[in-house]
Amino acid sequence: MTRTTPARPVLVEAVFPELAAHRGRTTRLHPRPGRPGTHESHVGGPVLWPADEPWPLCREPHRPETEGYEPDEIRSARAEGVRPRSRPWPASGTPGEDGPAPFMGLAQIFRRDVPALASGPDGADLVQIFRCPFTHGPHLERRYHLRWRRATDTERAERFLAVPPEVPMLRWEDELPEPCVLHPEEVDTYPWAEGDTLPASLIARIDAWDDARAAEHGPDAPSYQSDLSIPPGWRVGGFPSWASTGPMTIGCASCSTSMRLLLTAGSDETDACSHSWIPLEERDPSPRGTAPRPGGPSVARPTRLRFGRDRDLHVFTCPADPGHPPRWILS
Structure with a gap:
């Protein structure tokens, strides 16, 4: 059974056209028991x-x-x-x-x-x-x-x-x-908006936009970080999420080259802040359609693994020499 990420609740490049230059691709792995x-x-x-x-x-x-x-x-x-x-x-x-x-x-x-x-x-x-x-x-x-x-x-x-x-x-x-099969799916993603991950003026506009939407529509309004930038769960490539630590510069210990994100192991496939990423095949058929279907851990935490205090484990490798030691970052 395939897993299909729903269209984003907001066309983010229509709101921030300059994000098109920063668009990336990640492969959601969608592990399921x-x-x-x-x-x-x-x-x-x-x-x-x-x-x-x-x-x-x-x-x-x-x-x-x-x-x-x-x-x-x-x-x-x-x-x-x-x-x-x-x-x-x-x-x-x-x-x-x-x-x-x-x-x-x-x-x-x-x-x-x-x-x-x-x-x-x-x-x-x-x-x-x-x-x-x-x-x-x-x-x-x-x-x-x-x-x-x-x-x-x-x-x-x-x-x-x-x-x-x-x-x-x-x-x-x-x-x-938990033994899980994968259902790979490529999706568009955008950098975490904090620190120097994007131009400072753009991050300021994103923050202001998030605040305005929350004030108008309440705390459940789609936000850039939770709904428009980086999906939760296991994924290959793309951008790291920095919810716990803030952005970090990851350099190779062997040659000082800036390292690239190989993959991310996520503690959760979905949480309270990421309902919009729930695959179409697993969404509640109710009018709101944001909650996962009944399935307990098989949907919310299919792998049963935990990294830190429910954080993401990012695995970075050296693009100059993949044989150099990787780095493991919890964020």
């Missing part, structure tokens, strides 16, 4: 991994925990539509606290499924994203891992890893991704 295969793009599905290749491990010390959830119990509870039961952490300590912990596969994306995916080193056209299942230090920092591959070369492997290594306990239920 399903049964993705190893050779498909997905969130939370089986990763295409040669059986003779070592699985990535996080070797840093991990924060001790007191309670958590067993992955299989999380899966069973989701299948039954109930909350999983938390358990005391094993007396032996945090799995991985005294040794390496296997990273958890979050997503893989093939360019054959998402043509807008930027190239990796040596023409790599498959990207795989991983996260350490545990937090680090007093600030609960996270560690991520990115693996580039050439899809055709990888698919020639004689055998593939059937079951990746997995830690026996997770601190939070939302550490475990």
